[in-house]
Amino acid sequence: MSQTDGRELAPGDVPASGVDYSFVLASASPARRRVLADAGINPIVQVSGVDEEALTAALIAERGAIAPADLALALAQAKAQDVARHVAEQPRRLVVGCDSVFELDGIAYGKPLTSEVAIERITAMAGRTGLLHTGHWVVLDGREVGRTATTTVEFAPMRTAEIAAYVATGEPLQVAGSFTLDGRAAPYVRRIIGDPSNVLGISLPTMRDLVETLGVPWPALWGAATGAATG
């Protein structure tokens, strides 16, 4: 599900400024925006019109079953392509779609949405190990490339009252996997194996690899999309 169409980058191939590129993030996630801003990229946010539940149901109907990592990539691709179709044509405009799912015992979990579901899921996760998959899809000047990154996440045991206290803060309700590595759940994540930004919703080393495949050296994006550095 990946397509590469790049050119080789030379060792000195780093422009002085990123003002030539714009970076459109096809996601409303504040966590993704923050990861990008911390890394020097201030994206334009343009949420896609993709109906994730309908697309997931269609993919399962079509294939019989879909692995969580493949589901994340298919959703990321759909979001990026939808936004790329709807924003104005412009050269050097990256459109980036992402989708995160948390896998425990082979089952994919998205946002819990309610406190009851969050408590149930966190109780199942505590003391155990799951996989956080984030699909990434990048469209640039009509070319496109995508990849899912996977990070192993090991949770500490949690007391019943701690789970209730964490859920009562509201933090886990709107996040894939019902936990926030950049928030109050961090003390309960004993260890990860992989890229931490992937757990937050957008893997920066994966993004670097993908944009380089499209011929863009990463520092060329610093300051994108507005030309104003945020760091």
Place this chain on the structure above:
Amino acid sequence: MSQTDGRELAPGDVPASGVDYSFVLASASPARRRVLADAGINPIVQVSGVDEEALTAALIAERGAIAPADLALALAQAKAQDVARHVAEQPRRLVVGCDSVFELDGIAYGKPLTSEVAIERITAMAGRTGLLHTGHWVVLDGREVGRTATTTVEFAPMRTAEIAAYVATGEPLQVAGSFTLDGRAAPYVRRIIGDPSNVLGISLPTMRDLVETLGVPWPALWGAATGAATG
């Protein structure tokens, strides 16, 4: 170098609010303050008077050599104890000292301070794997406990021009190991094994373990030190 003196916590042992505790961070590091704030803790900052270079030299003179993980713990202990001696006596007041060192090929590296040193170190690190050690020391009501946490950090290869562009941002000059996992270096960290907050300068799962050893359930600290939640 660790001392435990706690009581058992019961499954329901989570107070509703953290206003009874104060949290004094013996460090000026903005990264540590941000990690704590993101996790719901707003510490009082009180920088220690410890001369790190002199203490490091004294430890090496005394022991002949000191492992990077032990050095980090000794410096964290010295900072916490110094601040605990100088702030006013108060019950339920945690004083926390931390120190981070980056180990590559068995050698401990602190802050590079100058661009020349940062370029040299990052060039040596790129494409290789190092260890980020953070020592933690907690003093509470006259009892104390400490531990070093270690995270493995794998760097992607970097082009010469990328290293120069990153160093030119100034970000790596004041951080142990010459890289920022929460900044522009994140795309160049392919993978970590361990706790990401440890790489940022204070391991939250380690802090949770340490304060629980002292009888404090972690959510009791939410809102500390000011009683005002930051999340």
